[in-house]
Amino acid sequence: MSLEDTGGVFEGGDRQYALTRLSGWLEMVYGPDRVQPTRLTRKQMSGLSRLDLMRYNDSRAVWHANLGPIKTPQLIGLHRDLKEIVDSNRQDGDKAKPAALLDAYPGIGKSTAIRDFARDFHREQVLLRGETTRDGHRRVPVVYINLTGNTQIRGLNAAICRFYGLPTGGDADTLAERAVDAVLSMTTAVFVIDDVHFLAPGKSSAVRMANHLKFLSNVFPVTLLYVGVGVADRGILREGLSPQQALLAQFGRRTTPLTLRPFQIDDDLGRKQWRVLLKTIEKEIVLAEKRPGMLVDLADYLFARTTGHFASLMALINRSCLRAVRSGEEKLGKDLIDKVKNDDAAEDARRELEAAIEAGLLSTRPGGPARKRRSA
Ligand SMILES: Nc1ncnc2c1ncn2[C@@H]1O[C@H](COP(=O)(O)OP(=O)(O)OP(=O)(O)O)[C@@H](O)[C@H]1O
Ligand SMILES: [Mg+2]
Numbered sequence: 001m002s003l004e005d006t007g008g009v010f011e012g013g014d015r016q017y018a019l020t021r022l023s024g025w026l027e028m029v030y031g032p033d034r035v036q037p038t039r040l041t042r043k044q045m046s047g048l049s050r051l052d053l054m055r056y057n058d059s060r061a062v063w064h065a066n067l068g069p070i071k072t073p074q075l076i077g078l079h080r081d082l083k084e085i086v087d088s089n090r091q092d093g094d095k096a097k098p099a100a101l102l103d104a105y106p107g108i109g110k111s112t113a114i115r116d117f118a119r120d121f122h123r124e125q126v127l128l129r130g131e132t133t134r135d136g137h138r139r140v141p142v143v144y145i146n147l148t149g150n151t152q153i154r155g156l157n158a159a160i161c162r163f164y165g166l167p168t169g170g171d172a173d174t175l176a177e178r179a180v181d182a183v184l185s186m187t188t189a190v191f192v193i194d195d196v197h198f199l200a201p202g203k204s205s206a207v208r209m210a211n212h213l214k215f216l217s218n219v220f221p222v223t224l225l226y227v228g229v230g231v232a233d234r235g236i237l238r239e240g241l242s243p244q245q246a247l248l249a250q251f252g253r254r255t256t257p258l259t260l261r262p263f264q265i266d267d268d269l270g271r272k273q274w275r276v277l278l279k280t281i282e283k284e285i286v287l288a289e290k291r292p293g294m295l296v297d298l299a300d301y302l303f304a305r306t307t308g309h310f311a312s313l314m315a316l317i318n319r320s321c322l323r324a325v326r327s328g329e330e331k332l333g334k335d336l337i338d339k340v341k342n343d344d345a346a347e348d349a350r351r352e353l354e355a356a357i358e359a360g361l362l363s364t365r366p367g368g369p370a371r372k373r374r375s376a
Helices: 022-030 042-046 050-065 073-088 110-129 153-164 172-185 206-219 243-254 268-284 296-306 310-327 334-338 344-358 368-375
Strands: 099-103 142-146 190-194 223-228 255-258
Touching: 022 110, 022 142, 022 153, 050 310, 073 099, 073 110, 073 223, 073 255, 099 110, 110 142, 110 190, 110 223, 142 153, 153 172, 153 206, 206 223, 206 243, 243 255, 268 296, 268 310, 296 310, 296 334, 296 344, 310 334, 310 344
Parallel strands: 099 223, 099 255, 142 190, 190 223
Antiparallel strands: none
């Protein structure tokens, strides 16, 4: 594409939407799938003008920063569970709808997985029932809220109003009324409340948090999908006999806990999944000198660098691809990736894992170290 075609503007493929606003959410839900840039050979690249080469590299940078969502077995399993919960929640407004809590480590892909699910659900509902409700309102099957800082009930209600584009003034009750009207008129069926650990955080008791969540389920006739870190550990799903803990029992009975696990290489199934993931990523990479097995050959090394965490792996791959383009290497190897810095947690865990792999105690190869020991 030349500058003339774009009215003299080249914005690149970045999509800067805010998912916590309806307009941004719809952009994500209906945004076209990204198209993988064509893989040019070195010769083809050298035939490009300087500007076209800059644009080609720019499109590769955006592409590599947005790989996925990759449908891992964990993600597929999670979607199946979520679908069962949401699709069976057809109770009338006078009955409580069971909720789900996706609770897992940071950076494991929780938000990516739940948004992918919510996107599919949103599209499916609009396809099934039409864009407009019987009363002529826009149909909004999903509301996505991402909590921050120390959120209280009022802040939560304001976030819901903000999503719909409604005024956010007034006390907690006024806001709740406004939000309920929107839910009913726009026939919202699912609320995703991401980073729910920010509700009554810190030392606040599980009871206070359960109180907040109970409020949501009492007020809104929707399926609540909570996402958070260490929420179950607060004891929120615990059964209790004391009057205080009755609330927890009530919450626990109505909430299905779900999780996503880090990739692991302790058994053959885990090792296979790690290698399949690397093969899938490899297919997505757009570098001139890419060769089959380029990433799988680094399976041990990449596991040590990322401890099997999605966020760490994708950040490392993305930065390494950028470096491979800038340096002209056009392929990924250990030497290049070694120079790329990763997040703190991954770098900390790396040394320990690398030592274990070098000592032959751990391996990503099928058969793994256990078999090695047997044949020794
Ligand atoms: N299925 C996937 N396919 C491709 N990349 C993924 C996938 N899941 C996660 N990632 C990568 O990992 C990064 C972190 O994922 P995400 O934000 O979903 O994790 P999270 O568990 O919600 O993290 P946090 O605890 O910080 O909220 C994403 O930005 C993306 O790069
Ligand atoms: Mg998240």
